[in-house]
Amino acid sequence: MCEEVLPDLFRIKIPLPDSPLRHLNSYIIRDSARSLIVDAGLNRKACLEAMQRALNSLEMDLSKTDIFITHRHIDHFGLVPKLVTDSTRIFMGRTDKMLLESWKGIGAIAAYARQNGFPENELKAVFDKHPAAQFDLGWIAQSKALDDGDALKIGGYNFRCVATPGHTVGHTCLYEPAKKIMLAGDHILMDITPNIVCWSEAENPLKLFLASLDKVEKLKVDLVLPGHRRLIDRPGDRIEELKKHHARRLAEVLCILNGCSMSAFQIASNMTWDFVSESWDQFPATQKWFATGEAISHIRYLERAGRLVQKTEKKIIKFNIRK
Numbered sequence: 178m179c180e181e182v183l184p185d186l187f188r189i190k191i192p193l194p195d196s197p198l199r200h201l202n203s204y205i206i207r208d209s210a211r212s213l214i215v216d217a218g219l220n221r222k223a224c225l226e227a228m229q230r231a232l233n234s235l236e237m238d239l240s241k242t243d244i245f246i247t248h249r250h251i252d253h254f255g256l257v258p259k260l261v262t263d264s265t266r267i268f269m270g271r272t273d274k275m276l277l278e279s280w281k282g283i284g285a286i287a288a289y290a291r292q293n294g295f296p297e298n299e300l301k302a303v304f305d306k307h308p309a310a311q312f313d314l315g316w317i318a319q320s321k322a323l324d325d326g327d328a329l330k331i332g333g334y335n336f337r338c339v340a341t342p343g344h345t346v347g348h349t350c351l352y353e354p355a356k357k358i359m360l361a362g363d364h365i366l367m368d369i370t371p372n373i374v375c376w377s378e379a380e381n382p383l384k385l386f387l388a389s390l391d392k393v394e395k396l397k398v399d400l401v402l403p404g405h406r407r408l409i410d411r412p413g414d415r416i417e418e419l420k421k422h423h424a425r426r427l428a429e430v431l432c433i434l435n436g437c438s439m440s441a442f443q444i445a446s447n448m449t450w451d452f453v454s455e456s457w458d459q460f461p462a463t464q465k466w467f468a469t470g471e472a473i474s475h476i477r478y479l480e481r482a483g484r485l486v487q488k489t490e491k492k493i494i495k496f497n498i499r500k
């Protein structure tokens with residue numbers, strides 16, 4: 178499906194088979210000199226076919242097309258190697274580009290998950306099923322790094338890069354001030370909340386995410402073009418909802434701990450989740466994985482705010498409320 182959202186700006190719904198996200202919104206900004214594709218989908222047949230149908234119907238010439246990747250998640254860039262030509266320029270926020278290029282595999286993340294109580298027998302299931310492991314083409318980055326404030330002009334659109342760390346630390350949106358639109362990747366989503374996960378001791382992604390929401394809230398935006406689900410025509414309202422959602426989650430973590438000492442995995446198992454499943458034990462390993470990553474991002478926020486303390490017992494990190 179190819180929908181003209183604004184003159185020469187099209188949304189392509191790229192199917193994401195087996196994913197609760199359902200599809201990725203790829204955007205094409207068409208111009209006679211050079212066009213731009215924003216985000217692309219996975220390296221899967223269904224994604225490539227949907228993209229090719231759209232490119233054909235828009236009579237796009239890939240040798241005169243560049244690609245912007247909002248962030249380093251595989252559902253946004255996995256298909257890129259199938260679209261590049263010798264003349265394609267690939268743009269990406271500097272930090273995500275650096276992280277993608279220096280990626281050394283899942284080892285450190287798996288070790289941190291174990292320390293946070295994630296069961297060994299479920300780790301394997303997570304990594305076997307993770308789309309990043311299944312459909313990675315072996316990304317060879319020859320991308321150009323963009324920084325906050327950098328300009329990108331395509332046809333009548335004068336975009337400005339807005340660094341929005343949180344969902345990933347190098348997440349970058351494209352803002353068009355004159356048209357009051359923002360191509361927002363996974364920074365602001367409707368119906369679902371952007372996944373904010375933390376898999377290292379050094380990071381505090383929820384703090385970054387909330388600061389990025391404040392930053393975007395100050396910009397004049399009438400329409401957000403997100404990376405998944407519907408377009409958002411009242412972004413201010415949605416930003417407020419997202420802030421409230423995380424405030425509720427932070428309160429929930431404190432309520433669950435209530436004087437007890439728990440691992441992040443135990444805390445996650447007591448939080449409320451929208452997954453269609455009877456109980457935590459029946460959640461698929463992948464959902465427990467995302468839930469634990471989300472729990473850690475809230476725990477870390479509280480810890481850095483001085484509300485929680487951690488103590489390692491028998492190699493497992495346990496959290497408690499600071500007295």
Ligand SMILES: [Zn+2]
Binds near residue numbers: 248250344363
């Ligand atoms: Zn993402």
